[in-house]
Amino acid sequence: MKRGIDQPPPLGGVGPPDDETAVDGPLHDRVYRQLRHALVTGRIVPGRAVTLRGLAQQLGVSPMPVREAIRRVSAEGGLVVGANRRVWVPAMDGERYDELIRARTLLEPEAAVRALPHIDRERLDRLRDIDDSIDVALERGDVEAYMAGNHRFHFEIYAANPSRVLVPLIESLWLQFGPFMRSVYGRLGTAALVDHHVVALDAIIARDAEALAAAIRADILEGMELIASTVLAAGPVGDEEVDRRRA
Amino acid sequence: MKRGIDQPPPLGGVGPPDDETAVDGPLHDRVYRQLRHALVTGRIVPGRAVTLRGLAQQLGVSPMPVREAIRRVSAEGGLVVGANRRVWVPAMDGERYDELIRARTLLEPEAAVRALPHIDRERLDRLRDIDDSIDVALERGDVEAYMAGNHRFHFEIYAANPSRVLVPLIESLWLQFGPFMRSVYGRLGTAALVDHHVVALDAIIARDAEALAAAIRADILEGMELIASTVLAAGPVGDEEVDRRRA
DNA sequence: TCGGCGAAATTGTGATCACATTGATCCGAA
DNA sequence: TTCGGATCAATGTGATCACAATTTCGCCGA
Structure with missing residues (x-):
């Protein structure tokens, strides 16, 4: 006879260390x-x-x-x-989502433009590889691989410039919309996703800062705005369990 | 004969709870x-x-x-x-400072504009009171009161709109430049500081979003750029003790 | 069936401890 | 004088515990 709070199901995916997260340190x-x-x-x-x-x-x-x-x-x-x-x-609701989009469109183009002069050939090759892996994930319908690849693509760009302010801010944004985007992509499938990164790659190759900023901005807007607003029109996401558990 | 690391002097100001920080909770x-x-x-x-x-x-x-x-x-x-x-x-150095300024000028006007429709008469009165207290602090040469008032002024504006993304981002920025600005103001004195907030107040009264954004932006640039760049031209601030203590 | 109450379980919190790591000092050898 | 090793103190870390607070569940009565 089990008493007390319901045990939530295991947090799928927060598991044993893999190569990416297991390094020395505390x-x-x-x-x-x-x-x-x-x-x-x-x-x-x-x-x-x-x-x-x-x-x-x-x-x-x-x-x-x-x-x-x-x-x-x-x-x-x-x-x-x-x-x-x-x-x-x-939970995610319309206002918070709108703020996240806005914050991203303010900060990420700026970080990309600042990083542009520092993107060397090796980094460009890595960006291409990541973009290829994103395409593979989309074909396979692998949402998680898509999200991981998308994250890597963006931060491979921004990390070219050693930033101690803008990039941590952007990282905190990605923390905040990741869970929701996953539920959205799960509902809509990867077929609804389009990989816009090639435009950013072209801008980087051309060393065109304005085009890069515009590509990042478009990627954000097209990737977040059209898809998820459909889901949010039905009301906040993630509130059912929250409401139940809130005091 | 005392062994071990030098004891840093007490952290002046991190003291017993006062009214502002002592509320119920953990x-x-x-x-x-x-x-x-x-x-x-x-x-x-x-x-x-x-x-x-x-x-x-x-x-x-x-x-x-x-x-x-x-x-x-x-x-x-x-x-x-x-x-x-x-x-x-x-420590604060030129690049980090530049990023902080940039992040502020991207985020704070946005937060102010979003807050504008929500600023009622009570909040406007509070803003005026805060601005008065800032003027008093400047006359007295009270750097800490100036900084506390400046912080309160800005966040009294932004908090008019219940923001869960932009305002926490901005809060984290203020955490980052507060210590450095204190050392700058300490060197230059409050006589070098000008209170630009009246322009923002006028824009709020006029319900002019563009003027408000411009006022906030100008406040940031004029408050941070001209003054502190003088200090940073001499090199990073806060690195002497850091260098000594870094492994 | 629903609501209230009490008991039990769960959860987060603060305290405390032992330990590994880091930093500072001292001493001896070159 | 300088360098390296040993020693000691300070520091952060992880473990564990007790306790307060919150949640859950079962029982009972209307």
Whole structure:
């Protein structure tokens, strides 16, 4: 006879370390990277609760590093702490979504333009490879691979310039819309997605800053605005479980 | 014969709770608010180390809530964790400063414009009161009161619109330049500061979104660019102690 | 069936401890 | 004098515990 709160299903995808997130350093750093990766790629969907002991058990660590990781991720907007002190992936509604789009269109073209002079041939080759892998993911209908590739493509550009302000801001935005985009793509399928990155690649090759900014802006708008507004017209996403759990 | 690392002087200003930061809720929340307030108002200067036990002792709490608060503040860019795991207030250099200015000029006019329709008479009165208090602080040469008032003025505007994306981003920016601006103002004195807020107030009264955006932008540029570039021309600020302490 | 109450389970929080790591100092050898 | 090694103190980290707060569930009565 089980008493107490329903156990949420395991947080699919926040799992054992893989090559990308398991490097030396404190355990809480590793947990943080795993958690943020799971959010960016949408492995955790809006409305989902995250508990210290649940995540700790899943990752095979004590609750301490999980606490610290959750504190970091929530400071960046990827998780919210309710009045009841419970932690969950925030729901997405029209206003918040609109702000995310706006923030992205303000910040990401700027970061791309600042990075442009620093994009060398090696980085350009890597961008091409990532773009190819995105195309493969789209053909396969692999939403998660698409999202991971999309993230990598953008940040491969921005990271060309060692930024300590703009890029962390942008990273925090990606944390915030990743879970929702995953649920959107899951509903609509990858067939609805179009890979606009070739325009950005052309602009980079041409060293055309204005064209690059416009390509990034268009990528954001076309990638986020037309698709997800359809879903949000039906009301916030992720509120069902949140409402149930909120004090 | 004292062994070990030099004890940094007490973190002036991160002190007992005052009315603004002492509300109900978890202790780590209170420590966080105290810490961020200290950074925004420049009570801690660039390069300054922050230790768990040091801050815990100063605040009369255990290191646990301090850990969580430091983790939050560092996630927002207000503190940096070095390769040696030590925590300190980051140094300011020309590139980082330029990015902060740019990020502010991208985000704050947007937040102000979005807030404009929501600014009622009460909030306008509060803005006037804050602006008056800023003028008083400038006359008195009270740098900290000036900084606190300036922060309050800006966020009293932006908070008119319930924002969950733009305003937290802007808050994280203020965390990042607060300590440096304090050292700048300390060197130049308040006589070098001009209160431009009346232009923003006029734009709000006139309900002129474009004028408001321009006023905020001008406030940022004139407040940050001309003054601090003079100081930064001499090299990064806050690196002396950082260099000494870095592994 | 619904609502209220009480008990049990779960959850986050703060305290504390031990330990690994880092930094500073001292001492001896070259 | 300089350099390297040993020692000690300080620091961050992860583990664990007890406790307060919140949630869940079962029972009972209307």
